[in-house]
Amino acid sequence: METFPYRRVEQVKAKVTIKDVARRAGCGIATASRVLNNSGPASADVRSRVQKAAQDLGFSFSALGRALQSSRSMTVGCLVPSLANPVFAEAVQGLQTVLAGTGYQLLIASSNYDGAADNDAIATLIAKEVDGLIVTMVAPEHSAALALARTRGIPVALMFHDPVAGLPSAHVDNGAAAREVARRFGDLGHRRTAFLALRFASSDRSRNRYAGFLAECRLRGLPDPVLIELTETEANTPERLAQTLAALPDLTAIFASNDFLAIAVQKAARLLGWRVPRDLSVVGFDGIEIGRLLDVPLATIETEPAAMGRQAALTLLDLLQGGAPVQLPPLPFTFRAGATLAPPRADRRDDDRVAPRPPSVLSLKTDLKQG
Amino acid sequence: METFPYRRVEQVKAKVTIKDVARRAGCGIATASRVLNNSGPASADVRSRVQKAAQDLGFSFSALGRALQSSRSMTVGCLVPSLANPVFAEAVQGLQTVLAGTGYQLLIASSNYDGAADNDAIATLIAKEVDGLIVTMVAPEHSAALALARTRGIPVALMFHDPVAGLPSAHVDNGAAAREVARRFGDLGHRRTAFLALRFASSDRSRNRYAGFLAECRLRGLPDPVLIELTETEANTPERLAQTLAALPDLTAIFASNDFLAIAVQKAARLLGWRVPRDLSVVGFDGIEIGRLLDVPLATIETEPAAMGRQAALTLLDLLQGGAPVQLPPLPFTFRAGATLAPPRADRRDDDRVAPRPPSVLSLKTDLKQG
DNA sequence: TTGTATGCGTTATCAC
C-alpha cells in the first residue's frame, strides 16, 4: 500500500464563475452571460474581452446553476436491474449513443432486481431533478415512485416491459417470441417441454415469455410445459442444475428464459451424459453474440437490446420536447436457428409413453450434496 | 404506432419546495429546514406541523438546490469506453454496489474508445459539478480534462489502468498476468506464439499485456510473439479471422487479449479444420463466466471486474472524505486452466522447422473475399 | 426557539 508523495496541486481557482469572467472583462454579469451564450446583443469590443477573460480563467458554466435557474437539469435518470446483465448493459449503451449528441447526461441507478430498491432509486433520481426517466423495474404498474414522477410531470419511458399504465415502452413482444419457440418445438415433435426461469417473480419479461409459451402449447394440445424456477445458486452451479434436470427425465426440450441459462443447461446436460440436441433440445432467449461462436451454436430468440435502448431514448426525447406519449410497435425478434434444436429421438417421440433415459452419470456420483 | 388517449395527469403541484412546506406549517423557511434535516432546535409543536405539512405536500428536497448551496452534488462521474463490453459493465455495477449506500449517484458517460470523446465527456461531467471522477479512458496521462479536474480539486480514481500521474487506480497487473501466460506456453513447449489484440492503439491494458508477454518470451529465449491487431470487423467475422490465422500457419499458441477474441479464435480454427488445442492452443483474458461452460472450457486469466469497480469506488470515497491518494496493490488475477491449452503436437514442437499443417479448409473456398 | 436575509451560479427582465 503505497502513498503518493503529498503534493498540493496548484489550484488556479477552485471555482471560476461567470462573475469572475465579468469582473475580469470589466463588464456586467448579464453582458458576460449574453456573450458566452450568444443570447443577446454585445459590442464587438466587449464581446472579445469577455471571450478572452473566459479563456484566461478557464471558465466553464456550472450546469448546476443553470439547472436551478432554468429548471432543466439536462439529465436523464435511468434505472435498470443490473449492469452485470449484458442485456441491460447493452441497452444502456444504446441510450448513451442516442443521448450523447443531445446534451443530456445519464444518471444511472440499479436495483439488483429488488422491488423496494428500485422505488427508492427512482425517488432519488427525481430528487436529483432529472428531466426524464428511463426505467426497467420489478413492477412498474404499481410503483409509487413512478406515480410520483407522473405527478411531477416527469416524462417516463420504459424499457423491456410490455407497455403498461399509459407508459410507452421499448420492448419486444415476449409472448409472441415465446409462442414462436413453442411452435418450433411442436413442429419438430416435442411434447414434454419445460420453461426455465430465473427471478420469475421479479421479471415480467420472464413471466410473459412463460405465458406465451404455455398458451401456444395448449393451443396445440400439448401438455403444459413444466415451469422450472431456478435460484441464483442453481443457475450458477452446473452440478446443481444437472440435479434439477435429472429429476425431469422425460423432457425432450427446454426453453430457457435467457441465453446464459441455455448455455448452463448444455453444460449440465454434458455432466449428465446427455447429448444436445439428441437427448435434449435447448432454445435460449436474447441472442447474445457468443451463442453463434459455440461448438454447438445456440438456437435462440434474437433480440437487440441496444436497439431497445435507442428506441427508449428517442421516445423520451420526444416526450421531453413536449410530444404526446406514443407507443411504438414492439421491436422485432427473430428466431435464430442453431444446432441445439432438433427433433426428439425417435424412441422418445411417442405421446405419453416415453422411453427411459440411460441412467444419468450424475446420479452415480455421491459427492454432490443434495439440496 | 398507437397514441395513448390524451389525458392530463392531475399535477398536484409541479414543484413543492421547502417554502411551500414552511407556509403550510405556518413557520419560517429556516425552521422547516431545521426540522426536515434534524439540524437544529425546534419546538415539538412546530416540528410536528412541519412534518405533517411535508407529508401532505409530498415534499422532497431538491438535490439541485442543496448541491448549489453546499457545493457538493453528491454525484460521482464515471467514464468508461463502453458498457457493451461486459468487463466495464460489471465494473460499473461494482461501483454501484459500493456507492449505493453512500448517497452518491453515478453520472455515466461512455466514449466508445474515442480519445477525443472521452475528454469531452470528462469536461461535461466536471461541468455537472461531480464531486469525484472514476475513469477508464484512452490516455489518462495526457488528458487535458483530467488535468482540469486536478486544477479544480476534483478527486479522481482510475479503473483498469496501471497507476499513472499520481492517480490511484484499481487494476490488475496486466504485464504480470501476460508473463504468466508466456510461462505457461513456454513450459508446455510452445515457441511460435501470437498476441491477438483489438483496439491496441486505444487500450493501454492491451499494450501492457503485450509488453509483458513479449518480455517473458524474450527472457526465455523464445521468438518474439507475433502481434496481430484486429479490426472490429475481423473480430466479429469468424471467416475473416480465419483468413488471418491461415496466414500464420506455424503458430502453435495464441494469447488473446480478451475472452471474446479467444472464443472467436476457436470458431475460426474450426472453420479452418484445426482442432483446439491439438493444432492450436488458445488462452484468453478476463475470465468471463461463460468460458467455463463451453464444450472446451477456455483457459484464461481470471480477473474480477466487479472488484475493480468496488475498489475504485472505495478509493474515491476515501478521497472524497479528504484522505490522501493511496495506491492499493493491484487486484489479484489467477490463471484458469482450461482445455484450450495443451502442448503442441509432437511434429510441430521442433525448434525452427515446423511441419506444415494440412491445407486449410478455408483456403479451398473461393467465395470469401480477400481483404 | 424562531424567522430574515444572504449567497450558491445562472439566466431573464427590465430599466438605462
Add this chain to the structure above:
DNA sequence: GTGATAACGCATACAA
C-alpha cells in the same frame, strides 16, 4: 448595448 436585480431551492449566520 449594457448592467443591476430578481428569481431558482436550499442551508446557514445572525438577529430577534
